[in-house]
Amino acid sequence: MTRVVLLGASPGPDTSPTGLRLAALPGNPTVAERLRSQLTSLDPRLATIESGDVAAALRALADVAESATENLFIIPENSVVHDELIYQITKAKRGALALVAKEPRPEVTEEEEQDDNGPEDHVPIDEAEPEIGPNRLEGLPVRSRVGKSRVVSVGTAHHAVTRPNAILLGPLHVSARNAPILAETCRELAAMASSFGEDDDLVQLIVFGLVRKGVSVGIRGRRDLFYRRVTTQEEVNEAGAEMAGMDEDRARLNNAVKGADGFFTTYFVSTYSRFIARWAARRGLTPNQVTLISITLGVAAAACFATGDRPWMVLGGLLIYFAFVFDCVDGQVARYARKFGVLGAWLDATFDRFKEYVVFAGLAIGWVVSGNGDDIWILALAAIGLQSVRHLLDFSFGVANRRKPPSPLPTLPLDAPDDRQLRQALTRRKVERSQGLRGLLKMWTKAGKFRTVHWARKMIVFPIGERFAAIAITAALFDARITFITLVIWGSVAAAYTLTGRLMRSLV
Known part of the structure; x- marks a missing residue:
């Protein structure tokens, strides 16, 4: 209220x-x-x-x-x-x-530019x-x-x-x-x-x-x-x-799309998923119903991967891609139709993990069924364990960060005739925040104004869009072993990068 x-x-x-x-x-x-x-x-x-x-x-x-x-x-x-x-x-x-x-x-x-x-x-x-x-x-x-x-x-x-x-x-x-x-x-x-x-x-x-x-x-x-x-x-x-x-409706639709999504989501999903969201909302579909569609597509993709046959692997790649599309659509429907609920948020977060892990199981089963041996389960468990640890770290850091009080800003008496003292205090604060670890973090943040750096930072953390894209592409074109190796290597780099950044932010 x-x-x-x-x-x-x-x-x-x-x-x-x-x-x-x-x-x-x-x-x-x-x-x-x-x-x-x-x-x-x-x-x-x-x-x-x-x-x-x-x-x-x-x-x-x-x-x-x-x-x-x-x-x-x-x-x-x-x-x-x-x-x-x-x-x-x-x-x-x-x-x-x-x-x-x-x-x-x-x-x-031009004259003013040349005039000191x-x-x-x-x-x-x-x-x-x-x-x-x-x-x-x-x-x-x-x-x-x-x-x-x-x-x-x-x-x-x-x-x-x-x-x-x-x-x-x-x-x-x-x-x-x-x-x-x-x-x-x-x-x-x-x-x-x-x-x-x-x-x-x-x-x-x-x-x-x-x-x-x-x-x-x-x-x-x-x-x-x-x-x-x-x-x-x-x-x-x-x-x-x-x-x-x-x-106004177009603005509302654009606002339904998250502004901080990853590269793959921004350019290969949100360019059109918002229109699916509007179509669904206008026909009375709820976000939870869209979530169930996403879950169904994810399970169907896992079943295709479990066959181990190349045509079915390609189909599985397409299905896991559209499972992610509808995973984006459910949130966009919620924001566009303004239908939010605790159940929907829980379903979305929980079954994102469920879809990933059931697909991992499907890939491993397909590898074994194709007669390639059961050592694939080591890679599958490594991928699941790594992703679980990353989610645990994300959740715990988010909770701890919300408890951290904001950095105080300088104050100024209401009867001060001008803001000169306030500007001086802000300048001192800026200098102090530009030193040590805080300065290094600030410099890295400023580097984000360059689009290449911005998208590189988005991709290196291996967000869900990039993970689903990696699964879909490697499973369709190669095999389950390549998929798991990609997930483990990229996920390890992402874990090291995010953990380093969060440790630094915790120390400043």
Whole structure:
């Protein structure tokens, strides 16, 4: 469950367009009516906060945060947004997440590139002076500095920020563990409300406080989904027409595919499995039913391998490939149709191993049936044992890593006039984290920006897609001995690589 907080009219000249209607959408709803209908599935008892009085609004939000036992989703009432974007933000696992839009970078002329005293942006960020940004974007003051993954600093009309480059669009998700910090921050901000300007947005002020309290506020853009705040009927008409012209279902389908899959899964399965998932979801198939299809195909592949005959081995290779395809489809159906359950997660994890091991048994039986001797069982047991140990290590490290507290970020008093001290503290933190084992890990992480290195790192860990591909190809083209030797050698390299990396991460 998520606690939803609707923010009314923001301070300044803008007013909440509760009576403006989205004529381009079915039913001609008002902006407020549509947003409320979108949010009632998350929280039927929406909390609404009028934000005309900043101090009162902040105190009201503090009261909501203090009593909340679930995650909080804060959004302005004058928002026109896709359902899928709300879903993606509220399902984020970050401690806090804000929707942002970056200011377009100004084009630099050839003369400016050659001029040592050119644009201010040529000054290194560490040497730039904090400023109160005069620019506006989509009606909001550009007073936030964002990096690659989080909000670095936020300013106000009286609090300077180093080289602002973005706006906070409105939606803000805060996890339950950060709710007490949110409540405390809002009360402190309310006490200093006279320090803010008339055009300071309420969401901007909240994030301003959270960042200075050391909360890591992650960022995401709109990507292929729509969000806009509206204040006039003309803006509402433009927003409705633009949103209606965007394919929200395609974005939802793309989001059903994991973004961190391996090379084989990304290029040889997910390119089309998502369309199978949509077809299955629209016909009422559940993720568990798709899982059963995958299991059936895996058992059928094992039976083909058990014959030891070349035509059946080729067929087994095809069946194990499609068993993996449907193994991907079941998760994509769950994410696309939003049908999640403990049973489904357990079935998926358990029978992934079952399919692998029953195929190992089928390959070994086929080798023996073909008259090649029973020493193949040594390789089969080695492959099973190695994979079992790897899964045990993966599970135990994941549990231990979840217990590890996040690395704290620097803090800054709310009344500090600029973020200079915060930037200096972040620079010191960056230097400290670039030394020793941590520096080595960071350098290896940065190397991932090169696609060759990125995919090499994905493949070396021998994920399930690569394992099933190795089984299908080697069994169809060669024999069971080659399959097991491939699994043992590649699996051993993967085990050594992952174990080394996890030991290093455990020591930093």
